[in-house]
Amino acid sequence: MKEFKPTIIAFLCRWSAYGVADVAGISKTSYPSNIRIIKVPCSGRVSPLHILQAFNNGADGVLIFGCLEGGCHYIDGNLRAIHRVKQLKEILNIMGLNSDRLEMYLVGSCNLNKLVNYMKEFTERIRKLGPNPLKLKEG
Numbered sequence: 001m002k003e004f005k006p007t008i009i010a011f012l013c014r015w016s017a018y019g020v021a022d023v024a025g026i027s028k029t030s031y032p033s034n035i036r037i038i039k040v041p042c043s044g045r046v047s048p049l050h051i052l053q054a055f056n057n058g059a060d061g062v063l064i065f066g067c068l069e070g071g072c073h074y075i076d077g078n079l080r081a082i083h084r085v086k087q088l089k090e091i092l093n094i095m096g097l098n099s100d101r102l103e104m105y106l107v108g109s110c111n112l113n114k115l116v117n118y119m120k121e122f123t124e125r126i127r128k129l130g131p132n133p134l135k136l137k138e139g
Contacts, residue, residue, distance in 0.1 A: 006060035017065030044077025061126035
């Protein structure tokens, strides 16, 4: 049987995580190839609708990476995003999607290993959860 390779959408803050992911490419440090990166001006700009749309379009998991606490370029965008993610996790459980399919991490602009480890751990978590149940209902 073919190994499940999850599709993961990752929203990366341009001021922290996106730069780190760029350095990963330059330094030949690999992160899972199944992660699709979307650069956002701030993690606080990621709307619950963006996340729900990702799941509706078949993503198996969604990651959000923001600046470290106290380091947000837009003062508290990362803290607003954390609050939204907590609320959305409850909604995902009600919808029948496991809330573990959504995660947010705060990383600094120098945390290459931490970013890559978070991506690898999340990919493994989603692999264990299996495909997005919304995809299975379509087929």
